[in-house]
Amino acid sequence: xxxxxxxxxxxxxxxxxxxxxxxxxxxxxxxxxxxxxxxxxxxxxxxxxxxxxxxxxxxxxxxxxxxxxxxxxxxxxxxxxxxxxxxxxxxxxxxxxxxxxxxxxxxxxxxxxxxxxxxxxxxxxxxxxxxxxxxxxxxxxxxxxxxxxxxxxxxxxxxxxxxxxxxxxxxxxxxxxxxxxxxxxxxxxxxxxxxxxxxxxxxxxxxxxxxxxxxxxxxxxxxxxxxxxxxxxxxxxxxxxxxxxxxxxxxxxxxxxxxxxxxxxxxxxxxxxxxxxxxxxxxxxxxxxxxxxxxxxxxxxxxxxxxxxxxxxxxxxxxxxxxxxxxxxxxxxxxxxxxxxxxxxxxxxxxxxxxxxxxxxxxxxxx
Numbered sequence: 001x002x003x004x005x006x007x008x009x010x011x012x013x014x015x016x017x018x019x020x021x022x023x024x025x026x027x028x029x030x031x032x033x034x035x036x037x038x039x040x041x042x043x044x045x046x047x048x049x050x051x052x053x054x055x056x057x058x059x060x061x062x063x064x065x066x067x068x069x070x071x072x073x074x075x076x077x078x079x080x081x082x083x084x085x086x087x088x089x090x091x092x093x094x095x096x097x098x099x100x101x102x103x104x105x106x107x108x109x110x111x112x113x114x115x116x117x118x119x120x121x122x123x124x125x126x127x128x129x130x131x132x133x134x135x136x137x138x139x140x141x142x143x144x145x146x147x148x149x150x151x152x153x154x155x156x157x158x159x160x161x162x163x164x165x166x167x168x169x170x171x172x173x174x175x176x177x178x179x180x181x182x183x184x185x186x187x188x189x190x191x192x193x194x195x196x197x198x199x200x201x202x203x204x205x206x207x208x209x210x211x212x213x214x215x216x217x218x219x220x221x222x223x224x225x226x227x228x229x230x231x232x233x234x235x236x237x238x239x240x241x242x243x244x245x246x247x248x249x250x251x252x253x254x255x256x257x258x259x260x261x262x263x264x265x266x267x268x269x270x271x272x273x274x275x276x277x278x279x280x281x282x283x284x285x286x287x288x289x290x291x292x293x294x295x296x297x298x299x300x301x302x303x304x305x306x307x308x309x310x311x312x313x314x315x316x317x318x319x320x321x322x323x324x325x326x327x328x329x330x331x332x333x334x335x336x337x338x339x340x341x342x343x344x345x346x347x348x349x350x351x352x353x354x355x356x357x358x359x360x361x362x363x364x365x366x367x
Contacts, residue, residue: 082156135169138168150340184336219324221325230271244267261283275323278342
């Protein structure tokens with residue numbers, strides 16, 4: 001195999017010596033030989049050498065077209081998450097709960113639907129829209145568009161805008177933080193061993209508990225709602241069709257950004273009381289990758305209405321499933337803008353658990 005030599009800039013160090021003078025900037029590179037799959041190399045100083053000049057030339061040429069930090073050109077349209085300083089609904093509820101004021105035994109779902117919660121939500125949205133107007137004024141070409149308002153999980157919003165506006169957005173006095181929305185990929189689940197591996201079957205027999213009265217949100221690729229492993233209905237469902245309609249009537253849901261929903265649209269069964277596709281902005285959560293169906297099955301598959309011992313059961317077969325689809329049928333990856341919208345709605349729906357089996361290569365690279 002022919003050897004190839006590549007030069008990688010691995011460190012740029014600037015040292016300030018507190019004697020009134022600066023030491024010269026030094027750059028080093030690893031000179032790497034790739035041979036038969038083995039990488040060997042050594043470090044060499046580039047200062048004053050033609051190698052450093054060539055490296056700087058290449059970096060400068062690259063910067064003309066792409067920002068080195070995130071790989072975006074200034075005019076690229078990106079999705080930006082913006083968080084504001086004022087407390088979200090969930091923050092306000094938590095502080096009141098900790099202080100022992102006003103709430104009593106009121107759950108967050110009820111607080112969000114109360115007069116106080118609705119007024120606070122409208123106030124947050126109004127303040128958010130004022131900031132979005134400021135951001136729009138920064139762009140003379142008018143390409144800024146709102147994606148979602150978030151009031152529960154955080155006080156913020158998402159917009160599509162030029163990448164070049166990001167630093168200006170960060171500098172607005174109302175803004176706590178702003179960043180380009182990451183995209184997450186799927187992690188393949190393992191189904192058959194899950195229940196026994198964590199000892200869930202022992203919980204069923206020894207404690208007699210199988211998830212009764214629990215609601216789990218699955219933020220994923222959706223669900224094959226007609227699959228036979230979800231046919232058996234829970235014996236003690238916490239969310240009824242009337243509950244879902246009441247929430248829709250009294251709370252601002254991100255799922256309603258494009259159209260008004262009703263329980264008739266989103267309530268599938270007592271097993272699956274709420275579904276919505278945030279990525280494609282519709283109520284069809286079927287289709288696409290079956291990852292979400294696998295995950296929902298691990299969590300709460302309940303079995304077939306026709307007795308069949310071979311049908312798989314999940315960890316909590318009595319739990320209800322709220323299906324929040326964030327992966328599009330047409331594109332790969334899930335945007336954080338949709339994930340936050342789903343989480344925001346999940347808290348308002350009063351779920352007990354939010355499951356997100358999402359991945360990101362080399363970990364998280366944004367705030």
